Amino acid sequence: MGNVLEKHPAYGNDPLKLADFVRKALRGDDFDTAAAVVRAASKQIQCTVSWNHLIDWEMTKGRMNAALKTYNEMKKRGQTPDSHTFTIIIRGCTEHRDVQAALGKVMAIYQNMQTDRSPVKPNTIHLNAIIKMCARARNMDAMFGIVAQMPDKGPASPNNLTFTTIINALRIDAAGDARGDLTPMQKRQNTEGAILNARHLWKDIIQRWRSGGFWVDEELVCAMGRLMLLGQNQDRDDILSLIEQTMNIPRQVPRLNTSQRMLMEPASQRTQDSKNARAGPEEPSANSDGVSAFMAVTPPKSSPPGQSGGVYAKPGRNTLSLVLSALSLMKVKEAADKYWQIFVYNKKVKPDVENYHAYLRVLRVFRASAQTVELLQSMPYGDMRASTFRIAIASCERDKRNPNAFANAGKILDIMTNALEVPDIRVLATYLDIATSAATDSDGLKLPRVEQGKQIMRALERLSPSFINVKSFFLFGKSERDQNPAERAEHRESVLLLTRRMIAAYCIVLDKELVERSRYPDLQAQRSKLSAFVTRQKEQEQRSYLEKGEIEELPEHLLQYVYSHRLNKLMVNSQLRPEQWQRFKERVQREYDAEQKLAEAAKEMQEDSTGNQELEKIAEEDRRVAEAVAKGIFAETN
Known part of the structure; x- marks a missing residue:
């Protein structure tokens, strides 16, 4: 391209103008021109931002190896990478389709950043991206190895996003095992192991929160709760303690396996206890140390930046969905009613479609058709779907012993007529x-x-x-x-x-x-x-x-088979759909072939029988001739 700076002289001495030119060129996918100008300008100025644009463009196109090649070229031309350079590279590798290959590249960059000659040391943003990469690759050993090297304080210390990523990784790994080819016992053990690791991790989280190290937010709380949903009833019950601990919302139901809990809805509790007895103890994921991790604590006195109303995490729709899911699995309705009241009316959480559906499912389990109608009447028409009314009408269907179930179903029908x-x-x-x-x-x-x-x-x-x-x-x-x-x-x-x-x-x-x-x-x-x-x-x-x-006509020989076996009506009904007609033809052809084979076998048996009779006649004649000859020889001898 010759001396490219002669065509673009304004960019040879101004890094800001150069970066703006590169960004506009890449917006038009003119990578070659942008790269040529950056290479030429690198001889005269430090233009790290422009190199970052080149690397970022290649990463967004999925060209990971080309982006790393550009990164190495950047260093060879005397350009010093900055913190954003590594953020772009790690983030791009994290989003690459080949997870395992990308993880190897990321780990190599991470090891290089830790050396003394590296101009940039890994910070929390870098480490969070690397941990996310390990989570995508389901490499728990590498993830915990990186976490173990993170300091308690400083620019590389873990924050709430770090722990959220770790807990989500444990949940995804446990859910992946649950869908695998393992035995039910192995799947349960893996899930309990993931929950137990998260419980131990939660103790560290609460300790850091009490000391003011970082702030617990709704995303972190719900990540922990979603993992515990995969466990047993004790784990699900502890979700309510988790909400009380981090959001200052008191439990609306006594703890599991307590005398107060047995007094609530004893029929459902006996059912759950019998299930637990058959399933065995729940100790591995809910031992005494784990339960104590969700006891109430004294939080720090100051509030997190940008959040008013105290130091507790602010509940939202995700939390409401989590609580309703836990209560639905535990089959506890009274507490679900109370939590809905607290979240929607006291905490001013505006429910979304999924929140309404989760609550409707709880009401469906307990056949609460009248309460279902009340909930639908408070639900905005814009949030209503066909699935909304399918869940709602199922409550009335299950509540058929109630003399008002039909009237409630009629009210649901009226609401659906107006909404859809x-x-x-x-x-x-x-x-x-x-x-x-x-x-x-x-x-x-x-x-x-x-x-x-x-x-x-x-x-x-x-x-x-x-x-x-x-x-x-x-x-x-x-x-x-x-x-x-x-x-x-x-x-x-x-x-x-x-x-x-x-x-x-x-x-x-x-x-x-x-x-x-x-x-x-x-x-x-x-x-x-x-x-x-x-x-x-x-x-x-x-x-x-x-x-x-x-629909094509049957061959003549198959039509004769249909008529002889009185399959006329079935043939007419099968012609309503091509797939039914195809199955009918295959069936008739199969039965016809089987009948023909039987007929041929019978014919062969008959022919064999006829042949055997002829052979017997010939053998009889031969025997008679032999006897006659023998008699003649005997007479001549005498």
């Missing part, structure tokens, strides 16, 4: 199941026959507008171009499923005589309309497949 543009079909079908359960389920609520009929008819009347909406969306909503085949097929099946459920509801009312005879003609007409809709959809789908050529 198109009602969720699964929710509508479940609502209808709740209405018919009294007439079909022996374990359900026993209602008088008249009341059963009124309940089912009420459900059918309420479903009518929603069904019209669903059917209109199905027929005139999204075009086939806006839906992939799987979505289109799933939606069609859902609509037909709801239609069949409604037909079944009409059949229950008519067959069990749950309404007056005078209403029969009208109900039969409604049922006939629904049946006709199902029939039309089947015929339309079959025609569409035939028009597209996705």
Whole structure:
């Protein structure tokens, strides 16, 4: 390129202008020009920032080896790397797709930074990035080796992000083992070992917090809590002590295995105790030393920078989700209600969709259909999803012994109608199941026959507008171009499923005589309309497949097999979907081949039998000839 500075003379003596030029050139992906100008300017000035831009650009492109080559060239040209240089390199290696290869590069750079001749010593930012790299590679030995070398104080001392990364690494490693090929006992031992290591680490965290070494934040607390969720009930119970210790929110339920705890919801406690007895002791991850790690402590007197309201960690949505998850796994509802009140109304935490869903799952476990309705009424419409109402309606389905369960399900249906543009079909079908359960389920609520009929008819009347909406969306909503085949097929099946459920509801009312005879003609007409809709959809789908050529005719010999074995109806039903038709053809071909083989084997056996008879005849004739010859020879001798 000749003397490139002759084309860009303004950048030869001004590092700031040079860095600005390099940044603009790299923004246009003109790396070669930027690198040439930086190389030429390096002969005259110190331009570390420009070299950093070059290295950063290559790292963002995933060119780790090229970036390290540029870093080495930078040093050879007399340019001194600064702290940001190493931050760029370590961060880029951390995000590289080849984790193991990147870890080797990072560890080599880390060892080089620790030498006396290195102009930059590793600080907390560097070490946190390296620890994150070890966590991604699941190299726990390397991670703890680096942590052991970190000083208690100074620019390289661990902070809250350091411990958050370590605990998250332990959780990811334990969760990875849980999905592996290990035995259940090995998976449990690995999880308990990770929790035990985190408990010992937490003691150090609390000691540093008490001495004012750093501040405990919500991210660190929730990292510890998420790891403990993987453990046993004692670990999950200690999450509440963890929240009390770090956020000054008192426990709303007594500690596990205490007499006060046994007085709360004794039925669920007996269930949990029996499960624990079968599972064995929980000592490895919840020994006495570990429990004491979450006892209340005296925090430092000053507040962290930028945080008001005391020295405790500020609770947020992540903490609320953690607490609800722990209580759901432990099957404790009363405490969940109290914590929701504290977080949402006392601590002014604005719940998100996941928080609402977590609380709804707790209510579903305890069949709290009325409380579910109250929660939905306080939930913003913008946060509501189809899954929201599926969880909510499940509470009513589980609460079928409650005489108000059907009324609560109706309220959920009203909220869904207002919140969603198109009602969720699964929710509508479940609502209808709740209405018919009294007439079909022996374990359900026993209602008088008249009341059963009124309940089912009420459900059918309420479903009518929603069904019209669903059917209109199905027929005139999204075009086939806006839906992939799987979505289109799933939606069609859902609509037909709801239609069949409604037909079944009409059949229950008519067959069990749950309404007056005078209403029969009208109900039969409604049922006939629904049946006709199902029939039309089947015929339309079959025609569409035939028009597209996705359904081909059977060969003549297979058709004869179908007719001879009376498989005509099955053949017609199989033509509704290409995959069903393909399976039907394979089945018929397989059975036909097997029948042909049996026929050939029978024919061969018959031929063998005929041949054996002929051989026996020949042998008999030979025997007779031999006897005759023998008699002649005997006569001549005499």
